[in-house]
Each structure stands twice: as structure tokens, then as C-alpha cells.
Amino acid sequence: xxxxxxxxxxxxxxxxxxxxxxxxxxxxxxxxxxxxxxxxxxxxxxxxxxxxxxxxxxxxxxxxxxxxxxxxxxxxxxxxxxxxxxxxxxxxxxxxxxxxxxxxxxxxxxxxxxxxxxxxxxxxxxxxxxxxxxxxxxxxxxxxxxxxxxxxxxxxxxxxxxxxxxxxxxxxxxxxxxxxxxxxxxxxxxxxxxxxxxxxxxxxxxxxxxxxxxxxxxxxxxxxxxxxxxxxxxxxxxxx
Amino acid sequence: xxxxxxxxxxxxxxxxxxxxxxxxxxxxxxxxxxxxxxxxxxxxxxxxxxxxxxxxxxxxxxxxxxxxxxxxxxxxxxxxxxxxxxxxxxxxxxxxxxxxxxxxxxxxxxxxxxxxxxxxxxxxxxxxxxxxxxxxxxxxxxxxxxxxxxxxxxxxxxxxxxxxxxxxxxxxxxxxxxxxxxxxxxxxxxxxxxxxxxxxxxxxxxxxxxxxxxxxxxxxxxxxxxxxxxxxxxxxxxxxxxxxxxxxxxxxxxxxxxxxxxxxxxxxxxxxxxxxxxxxxxxxxxxxxxxxxxxxxxxxxxxxxxxxxxxxxxxxxxxxxxxxxxxxxxxxxxxxxxxxxxxxxxxxxxxxxxxxxxxxxxxxxxxxxxxxxxxxxxxxxxxxxxxxxxxxxxxxxxxxxxxxxxxxxxxx
Numbered sequence: 001x002x003x004x005x006x007x008x009x010x011x012x013x014x015x016x017x018x019x020x021x022x023x024x025x026x027x028x029x030x031x032x033x034x035x036x037x038x039x040x041x042x043x044x045x046x047x048x049x050x051x052x053x054x055x056x057x058x059x060x061x062x063x064x065x066x067x068x069x070x071x072x073x074x075x076x077x078x079x080x081x082x083x084x085x086x087x088x089x090x091x092x093x094x095x096x097x098x099x100x101x102x103x104x105x106x107x108x109x110x111x112x113x114x115x116x117x118x119x120x121x122x123x124x125x126x127x128x129x130x131x132x133x134x135x136x137x138x139x140x141x142x143x144x145x146x147x148x149x150x151x152x153x154x155x156x157x158x159x160x161x162x163x164x165x166x167x168x169x170x171x172x173x174x175x176x177x178x179x180x181x182x183x184x185x186x187x188x189x190x191x192x193x194x195x196x197x198x199x200x201x202x203x204x205x206x207x208x209x210x211x212x213x214x215x216x217x218x219x220x221x222x223x224x225x226x227x228x229x230x231x232x233x234x235x236x237x238x239x240x
Numbered sequence: 241x242x243x244x245x246x247x248x249x250x251x252x253x254x255x256x257x258x259x260x261x262x263x264x265x266x267x268x269x270x271x272x273x274x275x276x277x278x279x280x281x282x283x284x285x286x287x288x289x290x291x292x293x294x295x296x297x298x299x300x301x302x303x304x305x306x307x308x309x310x311x312x313x314x315x316x317x318x319x320x321x322x323x324x325x326x327x328x329x330x331x332x333x334x335x336x337x338x339x340x341x342x343x344x345x346x347x348x349x350x351x352x353x354x355x356x357x358x359x360x361x362x363x364x365x366x367x368x369x370x371x372x373x374x375x376x377x378x379x380x381x382x383x384x385x386x387x388x389x390x391x392x393x394x395x396x397x398x399x400x401x402x403x404x405x406x407x408x409x410x411x412x413x414x415x416x417x418x419x420x421x422x423x424x425x426x427x428x429x430x431x432x433x434x435x436x437x438x439x440x441x442x443x444x445x446x447x448x449x450x451x452x453x454x455x456x457x458x459x460x461x462x463x464x465x466x467x468x469x470x471x472x473x474x475x476x477x478x479x480x481x482x483x484x485x486x487x488x489x490x491x492x493x494x495x496x497x498x499x500x501x502x503x504x505x506x507x508x509x510x511x512x513x514x515x516x517x518x519x520x521x522x523x524x525x526x527x528x529x530x531x532x533x534x535x536x537x538x539x540x541x542x543x544x545x546x547x548x549x550x551x552x553x554x555x556x557x558x559x560x561x562x563x564x565x566x567x568x569x570x571x572x573x574x575x576x577x578x579x580x581x582x583x584x585x586x587x588x589x590x591x592x593x594x595x596x597x598x599x600x601x602x603x604x605x606x607x608x609x610x611x612x613x614x615x616x617x618x619x620x621x622x623x624x625x626x627x628x629x630x631x632x633x634x635x636x637x638x639x640x641x642x643x644x645x646x647x648x649x650x651x652x
Contacts, residue, residue: 054563054645075567081645082565093560097259109248110565154564 008060038214086155145176268586270539275590278532287611362408364450368457384432547636579633
């Protein structure tokens with residue numbers, strides 16, 4: 001079992017206590033393609049933050065690849081994030097004053113990998129994303145789809161256990177959204193990368209094999225979607 | 241494995257500093273100007289001090305000059321306002337009674353004489369001196385030699401001319417030794433030229449002086465055994481200010497005046513003059529450091545302030561870095577390195593600029609004094625800069641460390 005959540009609770013306390021997660025139990029196997037769906041305010045972003053070791057939780061247990069992730073120091077959590085998790089964000093979150101290849105290299109920089117090997121690895125991943133020609137371009141010279149592919153390359157470069165994608169198509173048009181989702185699907189099918197996508201778009205969620213529906217801080221139901229018939233708009237488009 | 245300082249760290253620093261060139265430049269200017277001010281003032285103060293010290297050049301620092309004057313107190317039945325005079329016997333007496341003295345040299349002076357040589361004229365102050373006077377005021381002998389003991393004993397009619405007198409009488413230059421110059425009604429043979437130019441000298445500047453054996457002056461101008469002043473220098477380690485009481489008691493016993501009568505015997509202690517100058521420059525130095533360090537600190541505060549703003553602007557970037565694996569220490573060291581790099585670069589420019597300007601100043605001052613700061617001062621300044629850079633980066637770096645990776649997602 002790659003990811004194991006048992007009775008995870010999370011309460012934000014900004015003046016008034018806000019109970020966001022009310023006991024989440026979730027198991028994800030290696031190589032799965034899972035989407036987490038829910039309306040805004042359902043707690044899906046909080047769940048993603050906890051899965052990505054970006055945030056702490058109050059109760060329960062979270063095991064990632066057999067390691068208990070709880071009350072880690074900043075240093076430990078940074079190291080785990082660096083080694084086990086690749087992030088893909090809605091707003092790409094590339095560093096604007098770095099070129100595509102420098103952005104992809106960055107996680108390896110923090111691992112202390114030497115320059116030459118880092119550059120080679122980054123170029124290999126850019127090639128995989130079909131962006132070899134864009135390696136020395138800055139993010140603001142690229143289209144949204146290209147930027148997201150750079151971000152995916154950056155997420156993959158450390159060979160993480162999971163790719164966590166937070167609304168990866170949120171800032172893209174429908175055509176590019178399809179491309180990005182196809183890319184993620186291919187990574188999952190061909191390379192066996194475990195992918196967790198958080199979204200509120202049913203078309204995006206439909207790409208995954210398993211859909212976790214979250215409502216009011218609880219898992220409403222887990223839908224087996226290996227047939228990809230979940231979206232009422234069919235399998236080929238992503239409704240915007 | 242981590243926290244190596246390599247080319248990439250440099251690039252990271254360079255990238256973020258060059259992102260907003262104008263702001264970096266303006267921030268750096270504060271440091272640049274602060275360091276320039278500090279070093280320029282230090283160099284300038286040092287140069288001025290040297291130029292002022294030039295006035296004392298060649299003058300023994302441990303010297304006391306005694307001059308007789310009218311008494312101001314009645315003593316042993318004698319009225320106040322009585323005049324007395326130092327004599328050559330006093331010289332012998334002081335030599336015999338005060339072992340702490342190294343040199344006891346009398347001076348007999350005469351002003352208002354005109355010196356002639358082949359149609360050239362000059363107005364020297366005639367200074368009758370003893371053979372050991374050179375230990376009080378060191379001459380710079382350009383030609384010939386100084387007045388010797390033998391000159392004094394044998395009352396030779398010889399003279400050593402000061403620089404200005406030499407220029408007036410011998411405008412064509414050359415070695416004047418052996419020539420005779422006329423002073424009043426007598427002819428004196430030139431035996432030397434003194435090129436010293438110190439302005440603190442006894443009875444007029446040494447450039448205007450005509451040095452003659454005091455026995456000759458005493459005879460020529462009918463002074464008997466009276467002398468105008470007596471210069472004494474202390475042996476090494478002797479404090480002249482502590483010798484005053486002893487001198488007063490010896491002289492008052494001999495010339496019968498109240499030993500507490502400070503007006504009757506004027507004692508001029510060069511140690512005091514030097515210490516006044518020293519104190520003056522200690523004050524000036526204090527001001528220099530105050531102003532210099534103050535300006536520099538203002539610059540550092542500016543750097544800290546701007547870095548603070550930068551960190552706020554870079555919240556997302558820092559969040560991204562944290563999310564993809566930067567530990568807090570990575571962020572801390574990056575911000576501090578940025579601060580140190582900016583401070584050092586701007587400060588080095590300040591060092592270079594101040595060295596250049598001080599060179600120009602030195603050239604303008606015709607190299608009369610060393611205005612240039614020493615190599616070690618520059619090194620010290622660079623070290624100081626590094627410390628300032630770290631301190632300036634500390635507060636912004638601590639703030640940057642507090643950025644959570646989730647901030648990258650919130651701050652959109």
C-alpha cells in the first residue's frame with residue numbers, strides 16, 4: 001500500500017474553529033490513477049496538502065510508502081517532499097526568472113546532484129514532454145500547456161512515489177486540458193507513475209481509474225471508473 | 241551533500257539580484273556611499289594629521305623650553321615685577337643637578353639683522369646655539385655640517401644657513417660652504433645649509449634661521465653670560481611634565497624668586513603641545529568613525545529594508561522552492577548570501593572609489609602627506625562589510641524561513 005490514511009482529522013483555527021476533514025480513510029496502491037473530486041470547501045485541497053506533506057493534520061495516521069508522516073520537522077518534511085512527491089499546480093508555479101530547463105533542474109539542485117547530471121536529466125524529461133526546443137525559454141515565453149508540461153517534467157525528475165496534481169487544467173483551455181490529461185494518463189499507463197489529481201471538473205476526474213468523491217470533509221463514495229464512463233460529457237472532451 | 245557553495249549558488253544569487261537592477265543599484269549605493277565616506281574620512285583625517293605633524297618635524301618630542309620673565313610675586317624682601325635672566329651658569333647647573341636631562345642647550349638670539357652676499361640680501365633670525373642643539377631640533381643638512389662644540393669653544397665666526405636664507409643669498413644654488421656672508425658688521429663663514437622646514441622651532445622657523453655658535457653671538461651683541469632660553473630634552477622614559485617642580489626649585493634658589501611663581505619662569509613643554517594635537521585628532525577620529533559608521537549602518541539598514549520587501553514579493557517563489565524540497569536552511573542561506581553579495585559588491589566599489597579619490601587628494605596635496613588608507617584598513621573594511629551583510633540579511637532571511645510551502649498556492 002503506497003498511501004494509507006486512517007481517521008485523519010484537520011481543524012483550522014482562525015478565530016473560529018473550522019473542522020475541515022472529519023475522519024478520512026483512504027488507501028491508494030502503487031500505480032493507481034486517482035482523482036479526488038469535490039465542490040469548493042469540501043476539504044479536497046486540505047486533503048491534498050496533507051497528502052503532499054505541505055500541511056499537518058490533527059488526528060489519525062498517514063503512511064506514505066510505509067513511513068508514518070506525522071509531526072515532522074520542516075527539514076524532514078522538505079526532504080520527504082523532495083524525494084517522494086512531485087507537485088503539479090493549477091498556476092504552474094514555475095519560477096519566472098529561470099528558464100524551462102533550470103526550473104526542471106531545481107528539485108535536483110536541492111538534492112545536491114551535480115550540475116552536469118542535473119542538466120542531462122532535466123533535458124531528458126523535457127524531451128519526453130516534447131519541449132527540447134523550449135529548454136532555454138523563460139516561462140513567460142511559453143503557452144499554458146507548455147508551462148504545465150514543464151511543471152510535470154519538474155515533478156517527475158526526482159522519480160517520486162506520487163504525482164500530486166492540484167487542478168492541473170484549471171488555467172488551461174479545453175484543448176490543452178485534454179493534452180495535459182492525456183500526458184498524465186500516458187505516464188500512468190506506460191511508466192506506472194502513481195497519480196492523484198484533485199479537481200472539481202468531472203471531465204478531468206473521468207480520466208482517472210478511481211474517483212474519490214469528497215463532501216463536507218468526509219469521503220462520500222469511491223467510484224470505480226476503469227470504464228471511464230463517469231462524465232456525462234463522454235470520454236473524449238473536457239467540459240469547460 | 242547539500243549546502244555546497246558552488247557556481248549554482250552564485251547563479252541563484254546573481255539571478256535574484258539582477259532581476260530588479262535599478263533597485264539593487266540604489267540599495268547598493270547606500271553601502272557604497274557609506275564605505276566611501278568612512279574610508280575617505282579616515283584617509284583624509286590621517287593625511288591632515290600628518291600635514292599638521294609636519295610642523296613639528298625634526299623637533300624632539302620630549303623637549304622643554306625655559307624662558308625667564310618678570311616675577312609676579314614679592315619674595316625675600318624683593319618686589320614683584322623684577323626682571324631676571326637665565327645665564328650660561330644655569331646651563332652648567334642644570335647639567336650637573338638633573339641627571340634626567342639628556343641635552344641642556346642654551347640659545348642666544350638676535351633679530352633685525354640683514355645678511356648680504358654679493359648683492360643679495362636676506363633677513364635671518366640669528367640663533368646662537370651650542371654644539372648639542374641638533375639633538376633638540378634635528379637639522380636636515382643639505383651641504384656641509386652643523387655647528388660643533390669646537391666651533392662654540394673656539395668662538396669661530398661660522399654659520400649654518402636655513403633654507404630660505406640660503407635661497408635668498410645663493411639664488412644660483414650650489415654648495416655655499418666656505419663663502420663669507422656679511423651680517424651687520426661681521427663676516428661669517430658658511431659651513432652648512434639646513435633644509436629642515438618644521439614650523440615649530442624655537443625663536444622663529446628654522447628656514448629663516450642663521451645658526452651661529454652661541455659664544456660668538458654673546459660676544460658680538462654684548463650679552464655677557466646671559467642667554468635667552470634654555471632647551472632641555474629628557475632622557476628616554478623621562479616625563480618632562482614631572483621635571484617642572486625640580487627645575488623651578490633649582491632656578492628659584494639661584495635667581496631668588498618664589499618657587500610657586502609660575503610667571504617668573506615660563507616652562508614650555510612640547511609634550512603638552514603634542515598631547516593637545518593628539519587629543520584634537522583623537523576627537524576628529526572619533527567623529528570620523530561616528531559619521532562613517534553611521535552612514536554605513538544607514539546603508540545596511542537600507543539593504544535589510546529592501547531585502548524585507550523582496551522577501552515579501554518572493555513569497556510564491558520561496559513557497560515553490562519549499563514545496564519542491566528546499567529546507568528552511570536553503571532559504572536562509574540564499575537570502576543571507578544575497579545580502580552579503582550585494583553589500584560586498586557595493587562596498588568593494590566604495591573601497592576602490594575611495595582609494596582613487598584619496599590618490600587624487602594626495603596628488604593635489606603634492607604628496608606632502610600620506611592620505612591613502614593602508615592595505616589592512618581595506619581588508620578590515622571588507623571584513624566589516626561581510627559582517628554587516630550577514631546582519632542585514634538576518635531579519636529578511638528569518639522572515640523568508642517562515643514562508644510555508646502552501647503559501648505558494650494561496651498567494652496567486
